[in-house]
Amino acid sequence: MSAMSNCHAEFYQGTEGQLFRLTRTPSTINAHVIYIAPLFEQANQTRHMSTRSAINSYKQGVQSIVFDHFGTGDSAGELIDTTLMLWQQDIVVQIKAIKASSSKPLFLSVVLSAALLLNNEILSLVDGVLLAQPEFNGKSFTRQLKRMDIAGSLVKTHTSQNSEESFDSNYVDIAGYQFTQQLLDELTKQNINKLSESSIACSWFEWLNASNELAPSRIKQQQALQLIYRQTEFVMVEDVKYWQATEFQLAQQFLQKEQQAISKLLERHKAQGQE
């Protein structure tokens, strides 16, 4: 059986509109993984790896679900009409639908800025979380987003392109993404301290930098999460930061380690069930 034979594309009802998802269902389902896409340009920069990861999960006997948030990708709606809460509610709806029809464990795969969508309700409903270089610092994320605008203006000036000014203070237009100031403010306010203590199992994949060290800002985030989620396992990855490169790259070591982490989560869940 090929990896694509049970790949099903569909639109399903989200909170405010039809959302697009790709589901890969193995003949025997051991667990489910929902891939939460990161935000804005990061979604494009990580899609190829999410697809690889979802195919690997399928081969492991894990049903994988890759979907587009409201107002993004092939899903209905416009980015300008979305809020952080709407995106979070869409994730909750999807988790509850799976749990209503399956007793198998459900994990989340969370890459980069997708971590900003996590809240206590979402985490209380799942059995494990796979975090790949998660960004829990909303302020840092939106600062980088705003810099896109500055860098974009610089490039436009250099190439003599005209930039269109946005005159409505309720909306922002950054690097071609138009959304509300409210969404930007909501994302900026997101931080790890909003999450409550939990015994949920987390695997945190952290990419080492060029000097094989962890940046102080990353260590700070890891320490903060470990205080809340004591069952967090940190996995160091010495591989390409595939989301940064100007050409598509595959992080093979990460894919391998991710499969191992899923196996561990499955074993842990099985052991808990036998206690």
Add this chain to the structure above:
Amino acid sequence: MNTAQTTSQLIRILVAIIPGYDDDFWTADTELFGAIAEFDSMAIVTLIGEIEDQFDIELDDDDISAENFATLSSLTELINERA
């Protein structure tokens, strides 16, 4: 960290972000902004994030200028000023 070490670490970051060039392409004199097609706004912002993380410094928005990102040496100078 001295200038040579800063430049060397900067080159490692750039090789990861813009992998399509041979290692010997990157020297202190390599021109960046306006000279390399891949050095677009996305690459600039990614580079800033990595510089802040790896050198443990914070750059101002005002630092995002054609002058500072003109060459590897001008960027090295900026990093050393902020360190």
